[in-house]
């Protein structure tokens with residue numbers, strides 16, 4: 146049977162997505178937090194239903210997770226051509242916790258370079274580890290969202306010790322090319338710095354782009370970790386199981402020795418969902434990417450028709466479009482949108498002080514997306 150994406154009705158959305166829909170006023174269409182208005186992938190649903198029926202609600206196994214390691218290694222091989230040693234896949238509660246642990250345990254104490262705009266908890270997670278943030282700011286007027294390697298070089302020369310890379314990038318929408326990532330690697334190597342690569346959006350690379358795992362590049366194994374998860378692509382963020390992938394055994398050992406109290410342990414149900422998604426979710430994921438590709442095109446057409454002065458950064462991955470609305474003259478276009486019945490994520494959450502930008506989540510039905518843009522046309 147071919148997999149298909151089932152749209153949830155408004156009523157189902159309100160029951161399922163307790164944050165995205167449950168905290169949004171009736172009549173307002175939520176297009177903010179990164180969750181999708183779709184039914185769970187049947188393979189994930191069935192695995193979870195079985196696990197709940199079996200009562201798998203206790204502690205996870207803390208030492209080894211061979212099934213999860215094998216499942217992720219298989220996924221990485223099939224989707225990215227990346228060979229991962231299963232024993233180097235270590236669960237953690239979520240991606241943000243994985244980043245915090247990686248910084249805490251593996252990085253020198255110096256500042257952390259963060260490309261900004263950034264997924265907003267990343268703005269805070271650096272400080273929680275007692276480190277300063279060194280922002281690598283994207284010029285809002287730049288034709289293409291690129292990492293400024295000269296600036297990265299200067300920040301590392303100035304004492305920063307780690308780069309917190311997000312790729313594919315939220316909210317830039319970029320999938321960095323092999324050449325760009327090799328450029329990053331060369332700068333990092335020159336300064337003996339580390340990389341934490343948040344690759345949560347890697348399964349969501351859209352047609353036309355290709356994800357290159359940072360750790361798949363030569364010369365990165367001993368200075369980088371990747372923090373990955375099935376949760377963004379399979380709508381399971383609440384189940385709490387991300388993974389830290391290491392490139393060498395020494396780093397894997399260091400992470401394994403982290404006391405539980407620091408690591409925020411993961412949920413066994415999250416592990417069940419991740420194994421099912423990685424091992425059996427390819428057909429559903431392919432259907433999802435086809436759907437998102439269509440919505441990306443629809444959003445482009447609708448914006449061109451109703452809001453030609455709004456600039457959307459090319460969306461190479463994710464379902465999160467970054468819109469520059471400055472030409473409409475509104476400093477806080479998300480507030481205007483809300484007043485017209487659409488809840489967006491304000492751009493200044495991702496880049497404090499940045500005016501005139503929003504992030505729009507397009508992972509909904511074509512009908513809702515069309516209505517969203519119609520309302521935004523009235524708002525802006």
Ligand SMILES: Cc1ncc(COP(=O)(O)O)c(C=O)c1O
Pocket residue numbers: 179238239240241242264311315343345374376377382387
């Ligand atoms: C780049 C990025 N990292 C991490 C997360 C959150 O992951 P988690 O809920 O596992 O901490 C998100 C959520 O949208 C994200 O966009």
